[in-house]
Amino acid sequence: MAGVLTGLLAAPWRFFHTNAAPALSAPSAPLRLDFESGDLSFWNAEGAAFLNQPIRGHKFTTSQVRPGLITVGGDYWDGPHPVGHKGDYWISTENHLTGTLTSDEFLLEQDTPWFNFLISGNEDMRVHGVSLLIKATRTNARKFAGAYPRVRLADVGDFYQIFQATGHGNEIMRRVSFNTSQFVGEYGRIRVTDNATSGHINVDDFQFSAAPPQTLPLEASAVAVDATAPVWGFADLHSHPMAHLAYGGVIFWGKPDGPIDTALPWCTPAHGAGGTGIAGQNGNVLMTLFEETGYGSGLGHLVGGYPQFDGWPKFTTTVHQQMYIDWIRRAFDGGLRLLVAHAVNNELLASQYNGNVPYDDVSAVETQIAAMKTLVANHSDWMQIAYSSSEARSSIQQNKLAIVLGVEVDSIGNWKDPSTLTQSTITTYLNHLYNDLGVRHLFPIHLTNNVFGGAAVYNDLFNVDNFYLHNDYFQVQDGSTLGFQFRLEVDPGPAVAITRVTMGYNPPDSEYQQFSQGHMNAAGLNSLGSFFIRSMMHLGMLIEVDHMSYKAVEDTLTLAEQYSYPVVSGHSSFQDLTWQWENETQSIHKCSGEQNKTAAQVERIRKLGGIIAPIANQMDIRSVGDPIPTLAGKVPADSAGSSKAWAQAYLYAVNKMGGRGVGIGTDTNGLAKYNSPRFGLNSSYYLNYAIDGAGVDAGRDPLRAGQIAAQGNGVQYDKPILDVRHYRFEGVLEGNVYDATDRDIWQGVGLYYAGLNPWTNSSIPDINDTVANFAKGLFATNDAQLELPTPFNGNTPWEQRAAFLVKTGQTPGTSDPQAVYDLYPKVLAIWNKWLAMQGNNTPLTRSYAGQRDFDINLDGVAHYGMLPDLFQDLKNVGLTATDLAPLFSSAEDYIQTWALCESRSLTL
Ligand SMILES: [Zn+2]
Ligand SMILES: [Zn+2]
Incomplete structure (x- = not known):
């Protein structure tokens, strides 16, 4: 074990520094510069852009990497988003900083002609890019002097720029490759440039490989990402x-596909009248056991599918699509x-x-x-x-x-x-x-x-x-x-x-x-x-x-x-x-x-x-x-x-x-x-x-x-709840928490926020007088508007009074009867819950x-x-x-x- 490790450490890549003799005969792994050492060994950094490089782990969020990807709104999804860097470390410059990163010198090899790397970021060849340079010599001047631009690197000498790439306007790293066969035997350097105080460049995983890299196209674009690039999303x-x-095709109602009116109609054909199984296609009253009416009481269940959907879907359903x-x-x-x-x-x-x-x-x-x-x-x-x-x-x-x-x-x-x-x-x-x-x-x-x-x-x-x-x-x-x-x-x-x-x-x-x-x-x-x-x-x-x-x-x-x-x-x-x-x-x-x-x-x-x-x-x-x-x-x-x-x-x-x-x-x-x-x-x-x-x-x-x-x-949500039919406010009345009055308050508050005003609209579906009273109290603009109890309406209008007090930020006064004192805290609690x-x-x-x-x-x-x-x-x-x-x-x-x-x- 120890011997193997020593060997690996001694012969990392086939590279050499300019002051060292080329180790041409030593067989070793092809050059790969993936920054996984966590530092910039083999590189020379100039300028602030490369001061704190390489960076580690995710840097960008979903909205930065894939703007417009998530169309349901919200912000739960806007966390770290992979861009396809390899391993832990990679290079990503900051927008306002500039600099260059130049590799040490290496020999371009016959067996590994495919220069390839990951790149993304701003698209502007003049200022954001990667170039492959080969050293200008007296012998190669004839071949390259006319064909490639000549670049002078301070203290190092003159080079021909034989290949150049830039970002493509987003952060997802594409795999770029270039065949260097015709440059075998020349000495090369890689240079990463960020010469603008706006925009940035991301690079990683420079390598020379024997075969072209395996990539796959990203979505419908021409951008090719690594075939193993990580994906985003939940499973x-x-x-x-x-x-x-x-289950023999009789228990579970509703299809997952097709027009909604035929996929999710009322379930009575299978589940029977009121979900009791009675008069269902199999006449099986065992169906009554499967699902409760509402959320916790009674045999059978509410059957309303498309278009009302007042029976299901709901979180307690077990037998509906x-x-x-x-x-x-x-x-x-x-x-x-x-x-x-x-x-x-x-x-x-x-x-x-x-x-x-x-x-x-x-x-x-x-x-x-x-x-x-x-x-x-x-x-x-x-x-x-x-x-x-x-x-x-x-x-x-x-x-x-x-x-x-x-x-x-x-x-x-x-x-x-x-x-x-x-x-x-x-x-x-x-x-x-x-x-x-x-x-x-x-x-x-x-x-x-x-x-x-x-x-x-x-x-x-x-x-x-x-x-x-x-x-x-x-x-x-x-x-x-x-x-x-x-x-x-x-x-x-x-x-x-x-x-x-x-x-x-x-x-x-x-x-x-x-x-x-x-x-x-x-x-x-x-x-x-x-x-x-x-x-x-x-x-x-x-x-x-x-x-x-x-x-x-x-x-x-x-x-x-x-x-x-x-x-x-x-x-x-x-x-x-x-x-x-x-x-x-x-x-x-x-x-x-x-x-x-x-x-x-x-x-x-x-x-x-x-x-x-x-x-x-x-x-x-x-x-x-x-x-x-x-x-x-x-x-x-x-x-x-x-x-x-x-x-x-x-x-x-x-x-x-x-x-x-x-x-x-x-x-x-x-x-x-x-x-x-x-x-x-x-x-x-x-x-x-x-x-x-x-x-x-x-x-x-x-x-x-x-x-x-x-x-x-x-x-x-982006829009208020508009469907405030009664079924929406059914629920567990046990447990001494919410009672039937609370249920009516919830619906009354729902009416208010849905803009359904019982003072002016007498055809609001599916409400009772109590619900209407709570809503009237919330919609009322002044005291005088409130209805008072008569021998015929019991004390229900006190519901208006309690709701009005809550809505207008008042508390019950000395002239208010006990009924208002009783109702007020119930309305206030639910009003506050709705706001919450x-x-x-x-x-x-x-x-x-x-x-x-x-x-x-x-x-x-x-x-x-x-x-x-x-x-x-x-x-x-x-x-x-x-x-x-x-x-x-x-x-x-x-x-x-x-x-x-x-x-x-x-x-x-
Ligand atoms: Zn059903
Ligand atoms: Zn299962």
């Missing part, structure tokens, strides 16, 4: 755009650059809801992958399927969304019986997935145990699924020593109870009760599973460790470490951020289960060069400051399920992963809810678990009032569909196109551009992890 590692084709093409486009416009689109399925659901198309997992995968390819083909101007890491990189360099095809089903290959499954059967189907379908990202295990191993135990419904598929139940053991506190049978929910009657579900209750501290699946990865993982490695596929039992994750990580092959956790949550059973929470679902990655597992994924993507909806989790005190207070963990909850998980992941390899896993269309809003009736939604039929969380629910009060600096929603960000462009306008403050993440809104809120609650930098390099990190998979696959 969503988990989504299900084709969920409407899953949230990835309509316009919404994917908005996410793309806001910085999404890589999307993993998983085919998904569940045979149990399909059977229980009378699926009307083939619903075995193999069929579901075929159908959804084909449909995904069609969707991408329909929008090939801005999206493209990536079948390799380099295709993903070039798609993004072309300013397209790179789509990676994935699969997340319970029974890959429809295999249910390991005893009849052979390795060659596995290989054949896996090759089919890879070669014929183009799948690159895969879950070996999903919700149930399968032929490969054990699933994470964290939901009783998955045990029902396991029973349905395998006529068997999860076998658990004590998981408490590993920190797992979730237990089956503690809070199974009503749907599971029904299956005991309808399906004969009869799990080994007494066995489960033996392990009273916490459950973990007794099954890990079996030998077929190990073979499957190695087969995925052989193909260079991305291996998902989510949904695996703890033991299966451990087994997979051990295998991965054996082969130095990275793995992915694409929709993660973390054990360190869960609550402690009973003393902190009375909801078993907030305690650690096997779905949560342990700190040790995250560390192993980091070491392997893997990538982690915290699931968008983290629900009610603890502050990142608890496990990592240095991050305490960075973003208060005081709005359960909102952007603030995701911020905890994100900060945790970035810290544990060492600043790279952290994306987002939205799980959109994954039968899961999205992030709740920080304002309005559903603020801190996930503190209240009564809404899931999972028991009131007596430990956490009382915090709701305080969490709601703590919210400020909401996302400011107009935060300090550059206004974000509002998202619209049909008659709906969307607002992260009130609606949470209602659809996929609100990811920009979510990220803007992340910034508003305290994440800086630097904090968000890993997120916006997550497309790059995914590609790097993928490239590592590919390169490792060759050596297996």
Whole structure:
């Protein structure tokens, strides 16, 4: 080892100083000047422009590098932007400084004729440029004197300038190359010039190579960037755009593509009247269980799709399309650059809801992958399927969304019986997935145990699924020593109870009760599973460790470490951020289960060069400051399920992963809810678990009032909320925080800011008298205008008086009745909340569909196109551009992890 190192140090490049004899015979690496030494050795700097060079790391922001790139407004995205420099160090001059940088002398070699380097910045050959000079000698004067301009360098002598390049008007570095074959044997120097007090130049990675450099065109321009130049943008590692084709095609409503009126009409044909399943196409009343009316009460659900959109999309929806093409486009416009689109399925659901198309997992995968390819083909101007890491990189360099095809089903290959499954059967189907379908990202295990191993135990419904598929139940053991506190049978929910009657579900209750501290699946990865993982490695596929039992994750990580092959956790949550059973929470679902990655597992994924993507909806989790005190207070963990909850998980992941390899896993269309809003009736939604039929969380629910009060600096939009129909202000009325009067105040304030004045407009839709009174009070210009109570209107006009006092900055007086005193603080609190929603960000462009306008403050993440809104809120609650930098390099990190998979696959 030591000998090799000494040799490298002794013979860096084939260069020599002017006062040294040329080392012509010594074989060594070709000349490469990449500034990675962190200093200017081999260079001579003159002038202030090169005083503090080279610089290190990112210098420019997105708005500087790609002005106009982000069209959704806001400022969450304007952080560090890669320009394509190589390594850590590069040269970038300041606009007001001038100077020159001249290399030492080197010999132009026959084997490495391709002079090439990276350059960007201002375009002006006279003052900003790079030139290649060759020393003027008596012998070469005949050849070059007439052909090339002659340049005199003080103290060094005369040179011919044989090549020159300048910037191209932006910061993204292009790769310039020039063939020096006809100058072999001459002595050269490189000279970098910034001779203007305005404008600047960026350069890096000068080299002489044997072959021309590999480049690819940037977007439609003639600018060629390195084929490995880093991309900008975030990656969503988990989504299900084709969920409407899953589950037998009957549960999930709405298509992701096509005209909006046919893609997203009212859901009654499938979900029945009022979302009850009654008179739906399959007449299945089980539908009533799937989604609540409003945000937490009643059976069935609101059905309004296009154009009203007063039923869905909303952050709590689980069975309505949230990835309509316009919404994917908005996410793309806001910085999404890589999307993993998983085919998904569940045979149990399909059977229980009378699926009307083939619903075995193999069929579901075929159908959804084909449909995904069609969707991408329909929008090939801005999206493209990536079948390799380099295709993903070039798609993004072309300013397209790179789509990676994935699969997340319970029974890959429809295999249910390991005893009849052979390795060659596995290989054949896996090759089919890879070669014929183009799948690159895969879950070996999903919700149930399968032929490969054990699933994470964290939901009783998955045990029902396991029973349905395998006529068997999860076998658990004590998981408490590993920190797992979730237990089956503690809070199974009503749907599971029904299956005991309808399906004969009869799990080994007494066995489960033996392990009273916490459950973990007794099954890990079996030998077929190990073979499957190695087969995925052989193909260079991305291996998902989510949904695996703890033991299966451990087994997979051990295998991965054996082969130095990275793995992915694409929709993660973390054990360190869960609550402690009973003393902190009375909801078993907030305690650690096997779905949560342990700190040790995250560390192993980091070491392997893997990538982690915290699931968008983290629900009610603890502050990142608890496990990592240095991050305490960075973003208060005081709005359960909102952007603030995701911020905890994100900060945790970035810290544990060492600043790279952290994306987002939205799980959109994954039968899961999205992030709740920080304002309005559903603020801190996930503190209240009564809404899931999972028991009131007596430990956490009382915090709701305080969490709601703590919210400020909401996302400011370019336009006010104009759609203030009543459904917009429905929400959780439990928890002694907001009551029905508060709901009416929210709507009344909404009317005021929408300019809907009940004094002058008698046809405002969807308001009651109370709402109108609050709005009248806000619109009133003087006391005399206010209506007084009469025997016929009760005391409702006092609502006008309370609102008028708030609006005009007054307080109730001695002549005001108690009713005004009671209403005044309620109106004031909500009035102030509405003002607090107009935060300090550059206004974000509002998202619209049909008659709906969307607002992260009130609606949470209602659809996929609100990811920009979510990220803007992340910034508003305290994440800086630097904090968000890993997120916006997550497309790059995914590609790097993928490239590592590919390169490792060759050596297996
Ligand atoms: Zn519906
Ligand atoms: Zn999923």
